[in-house]
Amino acid sequence: MSDPSEGALEFTVAGVWREFRVSCPHPDVLRAARLGGLPEDAAAFVRFHLEESRCPYCSAVAQELEILDQEAERSTGADVNAAQERVLRSTMTFLRRVEG
Ligand SMILES: [Zn+2]
Numbered sequence: 001m002s003d004p005s006e007g008a009l010e011f012t013v014a015g016v017w018r019e020f021r022v023s024c025p026h027p028d029v030l031r032a033a034r035l036g037g038l039p040e041d042a043a044a045f046v047r048f049h050l051e052e053s054r055c056p057y058c059s060a061v062a063q064e065l066e067i068l069d070q071e072a073e074r075s076t077g078a079d080v081n082a083a084q085e086r087v088l089r090s091t092m093t094f095l096r097r098v099e100g
Contacts, residue, residue: 024058025049031065034090051097059097066090 025033025046032038033046049055050062069086 024055027061027065030058030062031069034062034065047093051093054097062090
């Protein structure tokens with residue numbers, strides 16, 4: 001058996017890329033990309049998928065995740081400024097996608 005933490009990381013990255021190649025990134029991947037939690041190459045693929053491929057399914061999922069995150073932050077009383085900043089950032093991403 002290999003090192004558990006290393007194996008887990010490899011499994012996750014491999015799973016991410018498998019998702020990418022088959023069709024659409026998993027919603028968890030879209031969320032991670034939105035929160036800046038993906039490696040740059042994976043994040044770049046998600047951006048490409050949303051902004052260049054303009055996948056309507058993933059765009060809808062991304063917007064849904066955005067709303068869910070906002071509601072979660074509201075219900076837990078999380079920092080409002082952070083939520084606003086997140087909305088601004090995702091709005092800019094959306095506008096860039098529309099204009100591009
Ligand atoms: Zn997609």
